[in-house]
Amino acid sequence: MPKHIIRLLALILGVVVVAIIAPQFLTVDSFYRFGHYRANSVPEIAALEPVLQTPAYCKDCHTERHAQWSAGSHKSVICEVCHGAALGHPQNGKLPIPKDTAKLCTLCHEAMTGRPRTQPQIQVAQHSGGQQCTVCHNPHSPKIAAAVAKVAGNAAAGKQKSADCAACHGEAGISPNDTWPNLAGQNAAYLARILAAYKSGDQKDVAMTPLAQALGNADIQNLATYYAGLSCKGAAGEKAAGNLAAGKVLAKNCAACHGETGIASNPAWPKLAAQKQGYLANALKAFKAGLRKDPMMAGVSRGLSDTDIADLAAFYAAQSCQSTK
Amino acid sequence: MKKEDSKPTLEARRGFLAKLAGAATCAGAAVGAAALGGIPTVSAKTEAPPDGASFPTKDYDWTKHQWGFGVDATKCIGCLRCVEACKTENDVPRNAHQFRTWVERYVHIEGEEEVHIDSQQDPVNINASGSEKEFRFANRYKDAKVDKAFFVPKLCNHCTHPNCVQVCPTGATYRTKDGVVLIDKTYCIGCRYCVQACPYGARYLDEERGVADKCTWCYHRITKGLQPACVEVCPVGARVFGDQKDKQSPISLFIRNNRVQVLRPDTGNAPNVFYVGIDKEVI
Numbered sequence: 001m002p003k004h005i006i007r008l009l010a011l012i013l014g015v016v017v018v019a020i021i022a023p024q025f026l027t028v029d030s031f032y033r034f035g036h037y038r039a040n041s042v043p044e045i046a047a048l049e050p051v052l053q054t055p056a057y058c059k060d061c062h063t064e065r066h067a068q069w070s071a072g073s074h075k076s077v078i079c080e081v082c083h084g085a086a087l088g089h090p091q092n093g094k095l096p097i098p099k100d101t102a103k104l105c106t107l108c109h110e111a112m113t114g115r116p117r118t119q120p121q122i123q124v125a126q127h128s129g130g131q132q133c134t135v136c137h138n139p140h141s142p143k144i145a146a147a148v149a150k151v152a153g154n155a156a157a158g159k160q161k162s163a164d165c166a167a168c169h170g171e172a173g174i175s176p177n178d179t180w181p182n183l184a185g186q187n188a189a190y191l192a193r194i195l196a197a198y199k200s201g202d203q204k205d206v207a208m209t210p211l212a213q214a215l216g217n218a219d220i221q222n223l224a225t226y227y228a229g230l231s232c233k234g235a236a237g238e239k240a241a242g243n244l245a246a247g248k249v250l251a252k253n254c255a256a257c258h259g260e261t262g263i264a265s266n267p268a269w270p271k272l273a274a275q276k277q278g279y280l281a282n283a284l285k286a287f288k289a290g291l292r293k294d295p296m297m298a299g300v301s302r303g304l305s306d307t308d309i310a311d312l313a314a315f316y317a318a319q320s321c322q323s324t325k
Numbered sequence: 326m327k328k329e330d331s332k333p334t335l336e337a338r339r340g341f342l343a344k345l346a347g348a349a350t351c352a353g354a355a356v357g358a359a360a361l362g363g364i365p366t367v368s369a370k371t372e373a374p375p376d377g378a379s380f381p382t383k384d385y386d387w388t389k390h391q392w393g394f395g396v397d398a399t400k401c402i403g404c405l406r407c408v409e410a411c412k413t414e415n416d417v418p419r420n421a422h423q424f425r426t427w428v429e430r431y432v433h434i435e436g437e438e439e440v441h442i443d444s445q446q447d448p449v450n451i452n453a454s455g456s457e458k459e460f461r462f463a464n465r466y467k468d469a470k471v472d473k474a475f476f477v478p479k480l481c482n483h484c485t486h487p488n489c490v491q492v493c494p495t496g497a498t499y500r501t502k503d504g505v506v507l508i509d510k511t512y513c514i515g516c517r518y519c520v521q522a523c524p525y526g527a528r529y530l531d532e533e534r535g536v537a538d539k540c541t542w543c544y545h546r547i548t549k550g551l552q553p554a555c556v557e558v559c560p561v562g563a564r565v566f567g568d569q570k571d572k573q574s575p576i577s578l579f580i581r582n583n584r585v586q587v588l589r590p591d592t593g594n595a596p597n598v599f600y601v602g603i604d605k606e607v608i
Contacts, residue, residue, distance in 0.1 A: 041511065043381035045545060046545055048545035050554075051413055052410060052413070077558075107406070108406075113432065116400060
């Protein structure tokens with residue numbers, strides 16, 4: 001055989017040998033174990049560490065918050081939606097507490113075309129006047145469940161009992177003095193709640209505390225029913241000193257609970273329309289100073305200046321107490 | 326001149342060939358010796374694991390599951406927390422054009438034939454969120470006369486016959502035995518063939534890493550008994566996930582109790598994301 005043919009065959013043999021041996025070194029070991037891919041990449045991907053940890057991870061330390069959250073209407077929104085992923089927490093420090101809740105909450109709750117009706121939605125411009133949502137709502141259990149006290153009293157019995165109150169609150173519940181509130185036409189549930197608070201000591205007042213302590217539970221029901229049934233006509237539309245226009249702008253922050261003109265949407269909250277200006281201003285100052293205790297009012301009144309309070313009081317005092325409905 | 330020049334070249338070639346042959350012989354001998362000697366080599370590792378061992382992890386056997394995903398578009402509120410969670414969970418680049426999951430909004434306006442479609446990457450929506458790194462739908466239709474509007478979450482369909490897998494030239498993407506289409510990022514060469522092939526636009530090229538990327542149904546979570554991140558955070562239950570082999574799993578119930586559709590059934594891809602409450606424009 002000619003030499004060059006032998007060389008050629010040797011070369012071909014060499015190539016064949018390399019072609020057989022090289023894949024042993026060049027192909028990744030797990031390739032083709034299950035198919036045309038590297039099987040080891042599956043456990044590699046499966047071994048990545050989860051970043052979101054789920055509420056079960058938060059529960060052990062934040063027990064109280066977790067309990068509150070899981071009992072509330074936000075239980076479908078897990079912790080990490082608002083606080084960020086918990087991987088590395090607590091070792092690497094605290095998780096953020098969202099500051100701009102007006103932006104965060106409206107991601108889900110801004111009234112928007114396309115959102116299903118079952119989703120609770122707000123008209124942002126009319127709802128809170130740009131306040132943070134957390135002023136009124138507890139983000140862990142956001143539903144404002146103002147306990148509506150059941151009032152089933154006897155108005156006639158209430159009228160008899162009201163003789164004790166008439167000196168300050170007026171015979172027909174229209175107070176003769178600017179610093180004492182009108183009671184006529186006020187929401188019964190609110191009256192009953194506030195009287196009970198004076199009685200129990202949750203709320204204190206030099207004049208009201210001893211009087212309320214002398215009342216029985218039935219008396220409270222009767223009084224509340226009686227005053228709620230009275231006409232507030234005599235109180236209507238008081239002319240007041242103060243900047244009504246400024247008060248109206250501020251009152252937008254209160255509208256969600258107290259109604260746009262001070263006629264509360266929920267009977268657990270008081271009507272403010274045509275209330276005494278001095279009383280309103282004092283009440284707001286008391287909330288601000290923490291003398292009257294209410295978590296929601298404390299939050300709302302914290303940012304109000306004395307001028308704001310005067311303007312708000314003037315605005316509500318000037319409204320008609322009768323619902324326009 | 327020619328001859329003088331070619332002489333050293335010829336010698337060099339001979340030398341090279343001789344060395345190559347020598348190297349090949351040595352390598353062959355080494356492999357042969359190793360195989361004969363029973364020393365564990367490359368080939369030994371490819372054998373099936375001992376009985377009882379599960380794959381891919383010791384607590385998770387992929388032959389026992391067949392994952393599926395459900396989307397109830399009638400529940401979606403367009404809050405985009407799923408998109409946010411996905412970006413965080415999977416380290417998806419924080420920009421407005423790369424997403425493993427996204428949400429589309431379909432709006433029919435009175436008297437208009439064309440349906441308006443936008444997603445979180447629309448400039449108007451980026452403007453509303455204030456940054457490319459945050460996601461929010463702008464309330465852009467609040468003054469329009471809207472006939473009908475709804476949101477539709479989208480993601481990789483983890484098709485039974487995925488054409489992205491078919492076109493991959495390197496075997497870097499594949500379908501697992503439990504029904505998840507994954508990407509082997511060490512084998513991906515970033516050719517974008519799969520990005521082009523996907524009829525759902527579910528893949529993108531991660532320019533930073535030079536590899537294709539897409540939804541994995543959070544394979545690292547589901548193999549540990551967790552839900553995918555997007556399902557975990559959805560506040561309204563618009564996303565449903567589970568094992569189709571378990572007849573009581575959320576996805577099995579979802580498919581059984583609803584009339585479900587898949588996107589673009591005509592492509593023959595046989596998707597495994599099932600939709601409720603979508604219009605013909607979506608499909």
